[in-house]
Amino acid sequence: MSHLRLTGRAVEETGNSVLEVIIAMFLALAVIAALAGAYVRNSDTSLAGQRQSDLLSIAERQIESVRQIVTQNGTFNAVALNAYPSAGMDPALPVNPSDPNDFVLNPGTPSASLLIESNYNHTTDGQISNVPAGGEPLLVNGANGVSGGQLPPLQYFDLVTSRLTASPPPADAFASVYTYVTQASGVTAGVASSCPACAGDLRRVVVAVKLQSSPGHAAFGANAPLYTSTLVSNPIPSNQASGAVGLRLGLNIK
Amino acid sequence: MTRRPLRDEAGYSIVIVLALLVIGVGLGAAALAGVLASRSHANRDSRSRRALQAADAGIQSVLWTQNQLNLPSLDWNAGPAGLSQRLDCVVPAFDMQLKVTGLATASVNSAGVCPTGSGAGAPGNGLTAGFPVGDHAAYKVQYLPGTTAQGSGGVGRTTMNPKIVALGYDDGGDTSNTAGYVARRVEAVLAPIDPLQAVEAQGDLTFNGLLGLAAVLNGNARTNGDFTAPPVFANTDLAGGLIGSVTYGGSISSGVNIAHKVRAAGSVNRPPVSIASSKPNCSMAANCTALGPAYDPVKDTFSLSSGSVTFQPGDYVFCNFNVTGGTVTAAATAAAPVRIFIDSPKSSRCSGNGLGSAQGNLVAKTGINNLLSSLPNATGASGLQLYVVGTQNSSPVYDNGTTAEIDGSFGVIQSFVLYAPTSRVTVTAGCSLVLCTALQGAVIGDSVTINATLFTQDLNLSGYPLYPGLGAFHVQQYVECPVPSPASDLPSPDPTSGC
Numbered sequence: 001m002s003h004l005r006l007t008g009r010a011v012e013e014t015g016n017s018v019l020e021v022i023i024a025m026f027l028a029l030a031v032i033a034a035l036a037g038a039y040v041r042n043s044d045t046s047l048a049g050q051r052q053s054d055l056l057s058i059a060e061r062q063i064e065s066v067r068q069i070v071t072q073n074g075t076f077n078a079v080a081l082n083a084y085p086s087a088g089m090d091p092a093l094p095v096n097p098s099d100p101n102d103f104v105l106n107p108g109t110p111s112a113s114l115l116i117e118s119n120y121n122h123t124t125d126g127q128i129s130n131v132p133a134g135g136e137p138l139l140v141n142g143a144n145g146v147s148g149g150q151l152p153p154l155q156y157f158d159l160v161t162s163r164l165t166a167s168p169p170p171a172d173a174f175a176s177v178y179t180y181v182t183q184a185s186g187v188t189a190g191v192a193s194s195c196p197a198c199a200g201d202l203r204r205v206v207v208a209v210k211l212q213s214s215p216g217h218a219a220f221g222a223n224a225p226l227y228t229s230t231l232v233s234n235p236i237p238s239n240q241a242s243g244a245v246g247l248r249l250g251l252n253i254k
Numbered sequence: 255m256t257r258r259p260l261r262d263e264a265g266y267s268i269v270i271v272l273a274l275l276v277i278g279v280g281l282g283a284a285a286l287a288g289v290l291a292s293r294s295h296a297n298r299d300s301r302s303r304r305a306l307q308a309a310d311a312g313i314q315s316v317l318w319t320q321n322q323l324n325l326p327s328l329d330w331n332a333g334p335a336g337l338s339q340r341l342d343c344v345v346p347a348f349d350m351q352l353k354v355t356g357l358a359t360a361s362v363n364s365a366g367v368c369p370t371g372s373g374a375g376a377p378g379n380g381l382t383a384g385f386p387v388g389d390h391a392a393y394k395v396q397y398l399p400g401t402t403a404q405g406s407g408g409v410g411r412t413t414m415n416p417k418i419v420a421l422g423y424d425d426g427g428d429t430s431n432t433a434g435y436v437a438r439r440v441e442a443v444l445a446p447i448d449p450l451q452a453v454e455a456q457g458d459l460t461f462n463g464l465l466g467l468a469a470v471l472n473g474n475a476r477t478n479g480d481f482t483a484p485p486v487f488a489n490t491d492l493a494g495g496l497i498g499s500v501t502y503g504g505s506i507s508s509g510v511n512i513a514h515k516v517r518a519a520g521s522v523n524r525p526p527v528s529i530a531s532s533k534p535n536c537s538m539a540a541n542c543t544a545l546g547p548a549y550d551p552v553k554d555t556f557s558l559s560s561g562s563v564t565f566q567p568g569d570y571v572f573c574n575f576n577v578t579g580g581t582v583t584a585a586a587t588a589a590a591p592v593r594i595f596i597d598s599p600k601s602s603r604c605s606g607n608g609l610g611s612a613q614g615n616l617v618a619k620t621g622i623n624n625l626l627s628s629l630p631n632a633t634g635a636s637g638l639q640l641y642v643v644g645t646q647n648s649s650p651v652y653d654n655g656t657t658a659e660i661d662g663s664f665g666v667i668q669s670f671v672l673y674a675p676t677s678r679v680t681v682t683a684g685c686s687l688v689l690c691t692a693l694q695g696a697v698i699g700d701s702v703t704i705n706a707t708l709f710t711q712d713l714n715l716s717g718y719p720l721y722p723g724l725g726a727f728h729v730q731q732y733v734e735c736p737v738p739s740p741a742s743d744l745p746s747p748d749p750t751s752g753c
Contacts, residue, residue, distance in 0.1 A: 024268060031278040032278070118386065120388070201318055227388070230387065233315070
């Protein structure tokens, strides 16, 4: 019996040369690195989407709290701002402002107003129809006969504790919640002669929510604020004088 | 011996790596697709929520419009139809922009029903225009009066069961592509608007005439439960000849076939009384002082067994009202009524006074003398308004948990409006052996018993504006309805289709 010997066209296992192994390793590492990067991106994108949903939930929550404020305070006057919004960061209105206060005209004055945009992220679309060119007047305590407003123009929602605060949380990621209350226009209007005082019974509430990062955490998600708006009407119409002597029904008779 | 040569496997590791590459790319593509889908869903969810806010805005805009009606000028007193001042229904007239251009008012017409709307923009006359709210969201909305005739032969009254249907949508910035709209549809069911009747019972209603034989009701009556009347019962009106209506939800029993009786399709419940904890016990401190020792400021109760007490015009809030003797007078004037509120035992005002559940009642065994009772056509009854909050139980709300009992003295007309929708109510006219003094006004209670031969509805509640504390048009229930197809318009002809 003779030993087997590799001859001629026997198995050539020199494919496992060092060079080929190196190339294979390089390709494998490249694939793994790409996949890792993709997964990290996907994770960030998914989280950004979740944040977007969170922002909208925060905005909805603020809208609902505004609706409840009438019941809690027993007066529609509570649906107004307790202070003026700050002036916007940009001297001129950008196409896609990152500061919701950019939509405030004449900030800090009794003639302060809010532009009601067709698309707050694309201002070249202009305002919605039937609103004044200078926007709708902001309703702020101490101006134009407004009093009793309970809504701060700016609050902060802590994304870790899910609490609304008056100042930015020092360590947690948070969202800035901007609230605007205006004298609604561009909706159905009643016969002026029947109720001149009723013009103030319909108010527009616009809420903008913007994600802010905490120190040491990179910001991700949309940098532009998310907006939502609705209308709130006075459940006790102004055309029913409080001094009426008639049958008295309703919420919390005073 | 030599083996057959094997294949050359040079470079096979590259094949393995390439296979790994393909698998990795596939996994990455799958993950990317998942994220993109997630983003798409998140985006659609955002648009859907904006659409819901827009729908809510639409409902609020119509509520605001409706509540601009000059309600104090309307006559919500539902006396028998045909009297000149009476209005059985009122529907606002709209234009295409849902602007209220006026009121379509009518006494009951020959068909016995009221118009359901008027104007180019009224429901049933075409779809409404869309109203933007900002950020490419808008709404379309329709108001449905829901008028229902309660009566027969053109006589009776009309109730309104209003609804507002709103379609909110996000057009995504492209108004030409309605297929891309994301929409939500909401139906707001408003509180029924039903003019006050002479007598209303959330539960059963019983009329007992003198000696249980005969009684006359000058006005309308309604009960969600059973109606029981004496063998001889007539419901008529002061104008003579016209007949009021009796609406009942359960059974009706009387010895005489009552004309214009209507079996109600559903119940109408009056809202309970709600008093702010900050409402003072007396609108003027001097008024409380004038009540003398009958008023206990510590327990906030009124008790009288002898002597006389006069209530000056103004508001009074008590935890309990118990008159077993003596004389109580309400010095109401045409411009200034006397209003007496009985708060709930559970209220912050009463829960700490030591009386527990033995309070919250209004008992006047000797009646209350309203100085306006001598006015013709019973127009002074609204000068004395009596309110009972009740137990404020959350379930059931209408529990007969408190008592309102007024027993008149013979010769003294009992003239008042009693609003106690969650209380057991018994009102008895002062009677001699063969004759009873008249009762006037309105009585709203849970289970109600009227012992009288003649009860006349207050025909001048319009002189005292109603609903000053709450808009007549307010939402009782929200219902989210399926999104219509196309998503840009409310269904027609019935915008509530599918709700």
